[in-house]
Amino acid sequence: MNSSAMVTFLRRLFYIRRGARSFESPRYLLNWVFISTLIGVVAGIGAIAFYAAIHFATDLFLGHLIGYLPPSPAGEGEQTAVMSFWSSARPWLLPVVTTLGALISGIIVFSLAPEAEGHGTDAAIGAFHRGKAIRARIPLVKLVASAITIGTGGSAGREGPAAQISAGFGSILATVLRLDAQDRRIALATGIGAGIGAIFRAPLGGAILAAEILYKDDLEVEAIIPALMASIIGYSVFGAWSGWQPIFSTPVNLAFTSPPQLLYYVVLGVLCGLLGLLYARGFYGLTHLFHRLKLPNWLKPAIGGLLVGLIGLVMPQALGMGYGWVQVSMGQGLLSLPLWVVLLLPFAKIVTTGLSIGSGGSGGIFGPGMVIGGMVGACFWRLCYHVFPGIPDTPAPFVIVGMMALFGGIAHAPLAVMLMVAEMTGNLSMLAPAMIAVGIATILVGGTTMYTSQVPTRADSPAHRLQLSFPLLSTLAVSKAMQPLILQFAPGQFLSEAEDLLTKHAESGAPVIDQNGNLVGVLTLADIERIPPEERAHQFVNEAMQSDILTFYPEDTLDEALEGLSTRRVSWAPVVDAEGLTGSRNVLGLISVSHVVRLYRETIAKDARRMRGMVDGTVMIESVIEPEMLLAGVALRHAQLPAESLVVSIRRAGELLFPRGSSVIEPGDIVTFMVSIRGEERLQHYLTQQKEPVLIGAHS
Structure with missing residues (x-):
């Protein structure tokens, strides 16, 4: 089998009929098991590479140059003790290191892939809705730039780059397999869930996040099953390398056993909702401020890095990812932190995150959001402990619920974030009070969101707008609207003969079919007109035809056909036989925009007033x-x-x-x-x- 036949074979193998897009279809299951496995493997390997890059950069810049390493959560390495920043070897170097790291990151991003600026999850969400492919270089650029940003003390999370790495691969895989527009979007969403699920060791939460984070008030339900498969594969690959323990360690006897405590979680939900609003508005306020600066884009992150370094001299807890400080705050170590640090840390983290990422740096906003929420819960416990009755003996419950409530609300992904935090802490017992706090926080944030590429519902997304605006089209098959072939060409016909036939039949073009009856291309009048008139009598059809052509299958729906025709900016396309996997493509007829409109009009002819103007x-x-x-x-x-x-x-x-x-x-x-x-x-x-x-x- 030659390469052309192999490409055709793969495309046919991974073609999924709209009417059979259900796990009741064995072919659907087989295809997505394979695609999700590939995405999951890349997500796991990408998470390993990114995790290792962050730790290498942190050891190099903060450890060796400054002599200071932030604390780590219990599930990540041995560095869990709190190290005094001012007892480090060269604390005065911190602003230099943060500025240098941000400058390097800015140069890498804006010279190689400007779209890798900022937090990667939002870019992946935008790519989903626009249906655009992610450039192959972006995942690598995002990995390197984000590792440098975080490793030099920038306040950023690792979920955005991890999501963009696997989402980028999902987009590339869709291009290689020539998946249709909807399946490309599902592959991209699957990558988002697999990357985040792997890097956070939270496969279930990551899979639900893939469906929930795309919208403010809706779910991409078609992405859940593929994301579940990819997320568990990614988690398995990453876990085999890093270990299987949750990121955070919590007290063994942690449980919700006192219903009156729900009143405290109501208050915590209100606080998290308000701080969530402050996080979103503060972050994007700083982002807009940097965008208005009349400076080269690659230089702006250095300014943000310098300011982060100066803040870090006063409050080093606001540097880096901050997961170690969340771990400290879950136990009695919280009491060893000065009260002013506990009170100011959520606000300082908002500022340093805006300066690190909003200036044009690279990194995620998911992780800092959970750190801010966790510290809100820690602050609430610290102020109420020994003051109000019924407060838990340990701050862990408030810290866990705070992480869930703040970012679950402002990201409009309450279910996914609750599950993720439960998996990250290895504790499901706090889900009951978390539901109260997350629900209140979600109500308070309203339409505000941390992800500007989110749209309210599926009806507002270009991915579903045509289908939901004209739902009848999704119930009609191409086979009902296609027309039989009037004209066809052989590859060896002369162009002058083809031109005469097109003129005689008043057609703009026709398919080119070889001696075996297989479609090999299409030829249009525009293709012929590009050849000088005096040469048309001597050149053949196969010298001017288009080989990369749009085709449809009889089982495709009219909304798919209309989307495909408008995306490729063509008025018609061949309909080929979808049976068998031999690589042959027998032309059954043609489908055009006018055919779609005609069938649509005839189907609703009983309500002619609504369709006035919908003509051939x-x-x-x-x-x-x-x-x-x-x-x-x-x-x-x-x-x-x-x-x-x-x-x-x-x-x-x-x-x-x-x-x-x-x-x-x-x-x-x-x-x-x-x-x-x-x-x-x-x-x-x-x-x-x-x-x-x-x-x-x-x-x-």
Whole structure:
């Protein structure tokens, strides 16, 4: 089997029919067991590499240069004792080290992959919704830059880079296997869950996080089963190297046994909700401040690193990931910390995280969020202990619930974060009071979120907008709308003959089929016109045809077909036989935008008023209105839209508006147009035009 046939074989093997996307389908199960296993293995190896890189950088920069190592949680290494910062060899070097590390990280990120800036989980969420591939270099850049940021004392977490490493591999794997748009998104979400589940040794929480963190008020349910498989594989690979113990050690007899204590957890939920809001607004406030600085982007992280180092001279507890200080705060070691440190540490951690990552540095915000929540719980216990009745004898319950409540609320992932913290601490007994605190914190944060790429629901995501806006399309198969072949070419035909046939039949193009009946390409008039007229009588079809073509199967649904056609910017595509795995592709017919519209119209013909204007030969185009576009700030009656185009709907701030002549299109609106095939180019040109700048004070 040659390489071309092998690629086709793999694509056919991993093709999953929309109607069979259920674990009741053995093929679905087989495909995702294989894909999830690969993603999980890479997630585990990536977690090992990132974990080792962080510890190497920490030992090098903080350990050898300064002589200070922050405490570690009980489940990670032997460095659990609290070391005095000022008794270290060269504490005065801290601002130099944090500045140098941030500068190196900034140079790496902005010279190699600017999209690796900031926290990786948000970038992966954005890639999911936009359906875009993650560049292959980003995971490596993220790993190195984040390890340097954290290892030099920057306040950042390790979950974002871990998620982006495995999510990036999921995106690459989807490209290699040529998975469709939906399966690419599922592979990417699976990578997010597997990476976080592995690095935190929390496979169940990581898998649920893959489905929950994409939305504010919804779940990507299709991602749960693949993420469960990948997450447990990633956890197994990482655990075989690092050990199986939870990250944090908790008292053996820790349990919730006093219902009156629920009142304290209500108060803790309120505190965590308020601090969660402060964390989000403070972080993005600092981020926007750095974005407004008129300095090179690679230099901004150095400024943030310098400020982090200066804060660290006063409060070294605010440096690095901070998990060791959470471990200290779970026991009686909390009483050995000065009260002012316990009170100020949550606020200092918010500031140092904003300075480290918001300045353009690289790292996660999940870990610092849990540290902030844990320290809120520790502070609450420290102030109430021996003052109010019924307070637990150890701060561990408040610390654990604080971690769950603060970040579970502000990340809009309450279920996943509760499970993750329970796995990280090896303790499930605090889930009951955590439900109270997390629920209250989630209500308090409202629509505010730490992940700006989150959308409210599946209906607001480009991944599902077409399916949910036109649900009927997802119930209709391509086989019902496709049309039989009118014209086809052989690879050895002359281009002049093909041109005459296309002109005679008034077709824009046709498939190219070899002597065995297999599809090998498509040829369009545009392809022919690129060849000089005098050469068309001597060149063959296979010299001008397109080999990388879009195809559909009879079982595909019309929403998939419409999404594929619009993404590839083509008006038609061949429909091929999906039976067998031999690599052959027999053309059964053609599917076009007009075919989809015709079947849709016929299906709902009994309600003709709703479909007025949905005629043959039309296409729907969705565009986000930018401030400089001609349409921005203009009423529709004055918009001078090209002929044969119509505004169908306006989506503004999550609301669907029905257009009228007086409707004014605002920047940021998502406008859906219906336009004829021949008018599409004019509409696309209109949407790319910009307003002429107004010259102030110009003289004739």
